[in-house]
Amino acid sequence: MIHQCVDESNFEKISSAKIAKEAWDNLEKSYARVEKVKKVKLQTLRREYEFLQMKEVTPS
DSSP states (O other), X not given: OGGGGSOHXXXXXXXXXXXHHHHHHHHHHHHHXXXXXXXXXXXXXXXXXXXXXXXXXXXX
């Protein structure tokens, strides 16, 4: 059932799973990594934004 509900890239991650629990765990790990990457990108963008604000305030 899970195989029928995922896109191609996610299907590759779970295609070797023998039971639903294994497929679900693989998807869960995959999405956890994606969330960590999003948080790091957001932190980087926030720092860049704050740096730009400081740069605008500082006279040249």
